[in-house]
Amino acid sequence: MTRRAGLRRFVGPAEVAPASPRPSHPVQDGCELCAQPTGAWHGHVVDTEHRSILCTCRACFLLFTSPEAGGGRYRAVPDRYLHDDERPLTKAEWEGLGIPVGAAFLLRGDGGTTAFYPSPAGATECLLNLEALAELAAAHPLLAAAEPEVEAILIHATEDQVEAYLVPVDVCYRLVGTVRMYWKGFDGGQEAHEHIDGFFAGVRSAARRFGVEG
Template sequence: MTTDGALARLIRSSADRTATAGAETCDLCAAPVPDEHAHLYDTGHEEVRCVCGPCSVLFAETGAGDGHYRLVPRRRIRLPEVDTAALGVPVGLVFFVPRADGTVTAEGPSPAGAMRWEVDAAAWRRLAGTCPPLATMEPEVEALLVNTVHGLDHHWIVPVDDCYRMIAVVRREWRGLSGGGRVWPAVERFFEDLTERS
């Protein structure tokens, strides 16, 4: 499944929580999970799965689950401005995910879900050379999240599930051709929340 599959899953789980508080369950053992819970990244289907505390411990070590599931880390690091222009992505709200095979993808929100581009891997390596924290990112499960829309200057290393939540915010709040009056304040609130959670 693609990023859109993961996005649809997060939107459904958010709607399910609203309809039935506390009804979300672990995707491995079906135990109830709290609102704040761990996630696994399913490398085969490219989607995020909810996981309870005991099940998350099973995937804490590198290589657990034969690499099929990767525990999504919880670190959030605000970076100084990162010059992403050399990566050739023409949007101001985007996240970059290094992949285990050395490729890098850029994904940005749209009213229809995520747009995805392949980024020049050599350009990414040069950028990581100028910003050492980028070289510490865990492939598949961490992303560089950038928001330069409306003069903002946000550059973060975040868990990939934060990026899917950001896409869900844009998709939920977007109205008309230009986004309407609700989407950008909602995106700003999303980044304020990142600051509080870091």
């Protein structure tokens, strides 16, 4: 997915609390649909035609959250963070997807599901084992619950566990922007890993249990 502005705008300041994984933006930011001021906190809308994420004022954001707008060109990015502790992914299931890094996100669109992982070069697309993905989706309903284009499944694999979250798609691009901004050298460096750990701590804190999110 390409963006009309750099990923840096999705990276929040260092003092953002871990429980706030979505960044704030300066008051002077203008809505990319109507040019009105957005305010300090605002929503995002996906332009499905150009595959871009737009910063919007509250009025425009609400316009594209209506059921009538659900299948149109512009779609408001929801604010759901969900996890499923009852059906966690195993290391074997994660490795079966064939993703070469420890963090990635799955995004559904008209052409199917695509996997991306954050890298110093940006959001890098990677090939998926589609058979393994279909088996995972059948065993893990959370993976099939993300709304196309505007929500993603974010997966974080460590030596100890595999975490999977349903998140707003702009949150994934905040992770990508964080990696681009702070990654140094081959292994990223301590500062980058501290910011990445803080990012996932925020997602973890914000996530509600899948099936009882009401």
